[in-house]
Amino acid sequence: MIDELRQKARELLETGEVDLVIGYGEGSDPTRTMPVFIRRPEDCEKLVWNKYCYNNLTSYLTWPELKTRGKRAVVCKGCDAKAVVVLSKERQIDRKNVIVIGMACEGVGEPLLSKCEFCDVRTPKNCDIVIGPEITPLSKEKQFEDVEQLEARDPADRWEFWREQFSRCIKCYACRQACPLCYCTQCIVERNQPQWVPTSAHPRGNLAWNVMRAMHLAGRCIGCGECERVCPSNIPLMLANKKLAQVVKEQFGYESGYDIDEPLPMASFMPDDSDELFK
């Protein structure tokens, strides 16, 4: 697969179809990889592909400094490629200017990351080029099991759980920076008139930040799990994201990152949406 990837990338650069390939390069350690930006065909040898290709490289697609250049190619796992769908639906990228190279993927991490256990895009979808064999998708039936387990606990328990989890947040904003869908040029926490989200990493500020972060990703999060992976305090951020994905799926029948044409759930409505909540 790696030869094919390098070959494809070289072709794309040589023919001038793209002027930049964003991919994975060798890391500082055999169990890591580092994003590489490749502009010259001869540098394609630097590309690697292995089970340590964690990063969701699509988060680079919305960078202002990379936005205006010509066409770019980005190496994606199936989960990452879902972000391209959302970015394009939200008009953050011009899909025509991005070549998505999807890599067939049997999961990353050692042991496998939990997101990989319920992956139905082991052969990536919505890509321009797919490299690697067709891999049978896994069942997503149990994808919300952890959400349900927490839900089964009583409210006071859940509050205590989250209070403890969020109290460990140090407000490094790595969750935001690593997220392909957190592309705002100025995050709400950086706006101070008024200061909606307290900037301090104390429990109250952390709750506001994490609630806001989850809410802003409702109906958008594609489940790449980068926020949770990069969190230096190991806060299970994906639990909240998954909860909202579950609500959006059940209530509005929408799953993020699959269909390019379906309207965005939080930017659309149906007159017959549930009215149960309202008195």
Next chain:
Amino acid sequence: MSADIYAPYLMRLEEIVDEAPGIRTLKLAFEDEAAGENFSFRAGQFGLYSVFGEGECTFCIASSPTRKGYIECSFQQVGRVTRALRSLEVGDTLGFRGPYGNWFPLEQMRGKNIIFIGMGIGLAPVRCVIWNCLDLRADFRDITIVVGSRNVELLVYKREIRQWEEAADITLVKTVDPGGDTPDWDGKVGFVPTVVEQIAPSPDNAIAIVCGPPIGIKFTLVSLEKLGFSPDNVYMTLENKMKCGLGKCGRCNVGNVYVCKDGPVFTAAELKSLPQEF
């Protein structure tokens, strides 16, 4: 003094002067009179002014150290704290920490010709040292003051400019950018650097003090160099974003200086040797 270096003095807002649209001067007195008695500073130093509930903000002390018992600050409303400062009324309490940083070298300025150049709100730190020099007028030779702003309305310290104009022992030149003049404007029309070149102050035995927006400073420096001023004899203040004022928080660090401790007053020569991150 308190062991807590972050503890502010409590100040009472005594007087408000609206200088120009969005620009205001506040006169503050120490709530603790003894603290006010003991408080001293030097021209060019700054402080952190705080509105409780909104935060702290850095400005130079705009009044002269020779005037005791109060301090003044002038600011333009741009962000959260300046907006809050603007909403204060006479009698309200605010916080002040300072004085911090270095100062203009009054000792070296004695017996010399002094050229003050203040552009826009940049006149505030210059005003402090102008009054300081005027209160010790005999110590200095010729004093020239150049004030400039985008338009007549935006000119700050209008009353004082008139006072300086009327003083026999000061040369005052005021100017507004082309298009910024009004029919009754009696000053010059032109950018400050151009005006400085026109009036061509002599660099001999002279020191220039320049404050204003970065772009104004940049071109004024060019003009002063053309006139023969050595970068060592041109002083200015850096206005980096600051939080602590104490050389701890790292925010104002540029190259090997912490602007809040090693500055804010620098010579043009010193600034040239720094990374251009200001």
Next chain:
Amino acid sequence: MAEKEWTPKIVAFVCNWCTYAGADLAGTSRLKYDVNIRPIKLPCTGRIDPLFIVKAFEQGADGVLVSGCHPGDCHYTSGNYHARRRWIVFSELLRFLGIHEDRVQFAWVSAAEGAKWADLVNEVVAKVRELGPFTAYRELDSAEVVS
């Protein structure tokens, strides 16, 4: 500070066109209802950001009420439809975090429903009163981070 007897503090975010007018009607109709509510008028329920609710709790609210025009009656055609989706999701998130569903309640009250407003407020206040002060949220404040 002297301990006063606790009464619920409830912030109501209401839309200008329906619920606020409905509350007005309740007033002009001299309907009596609980005084524990502090209405904040916004153009539309679509303008109410979930952060408003978080902020209300941060500033000491024990409960929040969100109310606007009935579906189909939005002054801006569809603001409340968008809001409805948002609240469905947000209320689930709060519940997932362990916040009781009665802490944030939602309703549609039209300009003609003065009586419904009065009843609604009484009901909301009663429910929040039953839950007691929202100390769980307030305690976040006093928690020390380190040493």
Next chain:
Amino acid sequence: MAEFKLNEGRLQELITKLRDAGYRVVAPVEEEGAFVFKEVTEPGQARLDVLRTARSIKEWFFPRVEPTLRYEFDGSAVRCESGLPESPQKTVIIGCRPCDAASLPMLDTLFDWDYRDEYWFRRREATTVISVACDVPDSYCFCTSVGGSPEGTAGADLLMRRTADGGYLLEPLTEKGRAIIEAGEGVLELASGTEEVLVGEVPQRFALDKVKPWLDQNFEHDYWKEISYKCLSCGICAFVCPTCHCFDIQDEADLERGVRIKSWDSCCFPIFTRHGSGHNPRPTRDTRYRQRVMHKFRYYVDKFGVTACVGCGRCSSSCPIDMNICSVVAGVAELAESSK
């Protein structure tokens, strides 16, 4: 100086002794799969075998959030109360690595620069630091490249070294360290001098003396763009770093009262230097990352005479995109070598 022996399996007894002597005992403790310095409340929690905790010990001296002022409004008047801790709790940090300990004297210079920051120093004075020499360093470690050592003593009051028989050898370095030995009487015994000490080796990854001269000359260099184009501009590196000390000050208040809070900040955040006017002296990722490296390896040296990096490797090991500061600085040293 006399050395003492703590035999295998007796760590908990020592901790109990220290607590009996009035110390709050802080050690690497597991928290959701990561290790952080936390107060030891239960037996067996302290893990002296942990090489690299998620965050450094700095938070015990310089908390990530700290009120400097509390105030109450009373009409137009304000009543203030300083946030400075009167007398912080007597604390012993046991099990930090020599690199973390070395960060303390390094930061002392900053916090004592003209204005003495008592928030830092009162905790420094109340805290005893027991470091554990590294027997098994890993590939992220580079203390020896920045003047440290896996058995360095800088900043520590007492140094523990692992012995081949599973125990530890304790060497008190200061008065505070000797007080620990006294408190541990009955658990500690005098060392025989024949113990075999296990100390690992950290290869030198770059020549520090080559670095600063190059940095002095190369503020503008393509290298900065080259290494930092992929930086996500998050704050992990600064927040996990034992020597990063930049902070923000913000007010948080309601209508009745408020606090002024000092909290950790990072030069990698775009708003760190952004002026009220919108002007930003460091508008791009490369300028901000350059500041991080320059501040540690050039400016801090000019200002305080020491390099502001202790080689703990945390920023590298926790970087989401695997930026490795050791490689970055080694790259500088190479450039310095090749430009000769």
